[in-house]
Amino acid sequence: MKKPIIYITRKIPDEILAPYQDSLDFRMWEEEDIPVPRNVLLQEVKEADGVLCLLTENMDRELFENAPQLKVVANMAVGYDNIDLEAARERNVIVTNTPDVLTETTADLAFSLLTATSRRVVEANDYIRAGKWNHWSPYLMAGSDIHGKKVGIVGMGRIGESIARRANGFGMPIMYHNRSRKPSAENDLGATYMDFDELLREADFVVSVIPLTTETRKLFNEDAFEKMKTSAIFINVSRGGVVDEKALYHALNENTIHAAGLDVFEEEPIDADHPLVKLDNVVCLPHIGSASVETRTKMLHLCMDNLLAVFSGEGPITPVNNP
Ligand code: DGY
DSSP: OOOOEEEESSOOOHHHHGGGTTTOEEEEOOOSSSOOOHHHHHHHTTTOSEEEEOTTSOBOHHHHHTOTTOOEEEESSSOOTTBOHHHHHHTTOEEEOOOSTTHHHHHHHHHHHHHHHHTTHHHHHHHHHTTOOOOOOTTTTOOOOOTTOOEEEESOSHHHHHHHHHHHHTTOOEEEEOSSOOHHHHHHHOOEEOOHHHHHHHOSEEEEOOOOOTTTTTOBOHHHHHHSOTTOEEEEOSOGGGBOHHHHHHHHHTTSSSEEEESOOSSSSOOTTOGGGGOTTEEEOOSOTTOOHHHHHHHHHHHHHHHHHHHTTSOOSSBSOOO
16 A cells, blocks of 8 residues: 655655654654745645644745645644644645643753853853853952742743742742643642733743743733843743834843743844844843754654554544644
8 A cells, every 4th residue: 555655844864764664664864954945835735644743834824835746744743823724624635743742851941041040150150161260259250049939930840840849849839820820830830820020020930831822922022021020031932923022122231021932033044233132131042942853753753653642543533723
């Protein structure tokens, strides 16, 4: 029987493909660091039964209209704002994502940003590299404490809860805002629910783990930054689109808030000339929230398992839609 054709939008290791090769016929963009050009993708999806894509691919209506055979899109990310779910549903295309496997790793990175910004880790490292460390002195690179400070988590999903568990270890009071109350976070982690504005006013660290949707686009705007404490540190490990970056730059530059740790940006990638990169009170990372070798490998396997499960008739393991 003819094997389903799967188009993979980035070069991934042969060891990942090997266990699935008897059942699936792979075609792949052969570059590891360069996204597949749009025209190539539009051409390749014409014959594809399944696609394994990254968050760099805009899986929009035009793409679905070009893919008459397509049954499933396996997105190698937990967020799926790069996919037009409505267009997928209209064409009965199943969309899957990679929840759970990346939860702890992403929470680790959120905490890395929290410690890096409050204790000025990157700035201090740059200070030595620039040959500026001549003496020890009482307030040399003095930052702010983490223990005992209030963390406000915006978006109490799996990653939010995982960040809260780490915050418990640091002795931080936990506040959260979410579309719905989370009894598990309140009972098991001692998290206090607050409305958004109250959280902004109270938190020492405001951590964004909220997905990008029409409702959350530019949620962190001028108004939001003005409500935060002047000592507040803003951390974003969700999507750049939830932030108004001009407003954030202004807030950081004018000391409306104290610092920011950012793993994600409105338009990615950013370059060294990006205004936020120029600020000493900002730590910028190239969207590496889930980037441990172990977790990225699990994410790829979960994509493959989803594709296989769809074509074997078992149904997707981690669907985000139900066409
Ligand atoms: C996700 O999974 O949505 C991350 O942003 C990529 O690791």
